[in-house]
Amino acid sequence: MALTLGRLSVNNGFRRSVHHITLNSVKGQRFYSTISKEERKSAGPGKVLSEVPVFVNRGASGTVISERRGTVMLIGINRPEARNAVNQETAQRLTEELSAFDQDNSLNVAVLYGVGGNFCAGFDLKELAHTSDSFKLEQDVSRGPGPMGPSRMRLSKPLIAAVSGYSVAGGLELALLADLRVVEESSIMGVFCRRFGVPLIDGGTVRLPQLIGLSRALDLILTGRPVKAQEALTFGLANRVVPDGQALQVALELAEQVSAFPQLCLRADRNSAYHAVFDSTSFTQAMQYEFDHGLPVVVAEAVTGATKFSLGAGRGGTFSKSKL
Template identity: 45%
Template structure:
């Protein structure tokens, strides 16, 4: 069966058999040897709250246990992959110090590693924790209009889900620091050049193309494929991957909880939307501006 035929069959089966196995926020579907896992909060740009994070973690664990499923494809519905953690959850916490300090892993509660090959179908925004999720996957199929970035930089939300470890190994120290320190956006072409994206595809085709790529992996002897996969990861991280992730999470806890909550509230107020890195603080108005403010009921006096 050629690639086009596989792609068409995948889409037909996906639409016909789409169902939710563990709640509407996460959609899980089996396509032969492939498991698709979809974040389904389109009205929130697929941001992840605590409930959704738990459902996503459960879906990944079920895929790992399923001996009949060889490859997973993670995607987002409604035009975006994932915009990170839902800041509403942080801003509305009754006891943020206790809630955030009790987290064993990062805000998104991702596993350190997925035991079998996983592909991210990246469309729209894959930012903040959404980029962490894409980096958790082995391969990234990215639409030509998609955007990557560590947008939480703008609001003082520390990286807790692996990006400081994985980016450095993937694209080198200099480029990793460029993304981490500036919070800049990365388009698909740059992401491919830098080594984050593995494929660039047309807008609207990331999921189908990712399923197609997953199909190509299922035909190989799986025992050998997974042994070589683990050897490659061990080579990249020198067998200290878990220790490095623990160090990232330990460092992130040095950021005060009050600062994190205030950052979440700033975002919810409208500052920094769509990846903007300017006008992130309230502007100081000088005395002369106040005097000449046309909204002031007292008309400014001429200085001439």
Template identity: 45%
Template sequence: MTVHYERAGPVAVIRVDRPERRNAIDNATAERLGEAWERFDEDEDALVGVLTGSEGTFSAGADLKAMDLQDRPEGWLGFTRTRVSKPTIAAIEGHCVAGGLEMALWCDLRVASESATFGCFERRFGVPLVDGGTQRLPHIVGLGRALELILTGRELDPETAKEWGLVNRLAEEGEALDTAVELGEVIAGFPQETVRTDRQAVYDGLGTTLERGLSVEGWHGSRAMETAREGADRFAGGEGRSGEGVPDEE
């Protein structure tokens, strides 16, 4: 199998396993990735999904030697035009370039180790960004920085990626997955209905007017009011005073 689905408590880990090709994605692997994310969405006990690669590399993107990917409705890489209903995190070691970067951008959050390397390295070969990179990258790092990466194909180190907002958390080499799972466990510990409605409101409001975005937010928020009332009752009963339960920054 080129893609593995594993559970770490409430966190599902989806791992690309083609180390001999730097975890590059051929058509069969793309199909397996799509199936894995469908499985995650249907797995009621999996609350957060983590995407990673095997043997110290996230992914070098499309397998240009195989060159057999198909323009499927779900995306060339099998899932990049889809949206799951639960939070996702990319755990990045080594190369996260070309389509690998686009897969990481699909995730809500990104954890990278000090070994990570980012970039649109496909620029050298005239391969276009067709798995969401041109759309997601500007939202995450801003237009100017996104265009610099896309047009120059430059390499980006993890510290600069963190400074730019591309990476949310840094980890020591070899610890990106553990850090991502720990972050996933924090998210999984919150009331999930509101986690999901707030997340959906963010995505549904992207690219709209403020007026429309506020309407979207109000609609999603209204679906979580029973959870909110339960939380208010817990607070009134003394839970969470003095910042109890607020996670640390790192």
């Protein structure tokens, strides 16, 4: 059943951000800078800004861009002029990209980020104000995407959010979809939609309390106040805090490290943790699920891993391919 919204008139007050696109020497590709024009001007001649070049085919440009890096998929929200606020087209593209990632057996980890200095400023309220008469939402959460796109998904593989600038309202909900959040020092997170009477209907009231506890979640949900990176780290909302301009690079490195582990074991443990938090009816049921889904991995991967350890690999807690 679809729900049609009545007309809503809102000015989101977001300033326009400039994003550079320059041709790259690789034929048929473009170079998308992760640093905005304003950041370049303010940095001065003596400061080096970190950025991750993202190359995409010409046909792949649009409101969402993606690029494969080995077993890692980079997915970027590409509406910097609107601080990467999500409109209907972007929501559909995000859903398509994350669905394709989840179904691709050759990919292990995805990184979600925002192009041009902001992660995501939520749903595009300007579009909602002008299209609300024809804007329809699927009310059955098991049958279709959410307003922000992939927010109702439960991925079978890890997703890491590289958070820069604003990650607010629906943008915060997209960040909560990720397993890990790498957050830049100047980033701001929060339920900013509180100011406009826009409810959290993309999982914010579901994931946030489980992630940081009910008391802290209600602090954010009721007040709509901004949360800076260090406080987010204290809450557990951020997993890593990094210097400005480095979130995407650190998230990519983290994704590559996670991707280097035996994947059957990693996914079984990850899925068991999600089951225990969201689906289990009791401690005993959660323990049974963990055992039942972990046992096949013992045969598939653990015996091989134990053999490597007996031959000297990983002694003293060292990682040959990972800095974790």
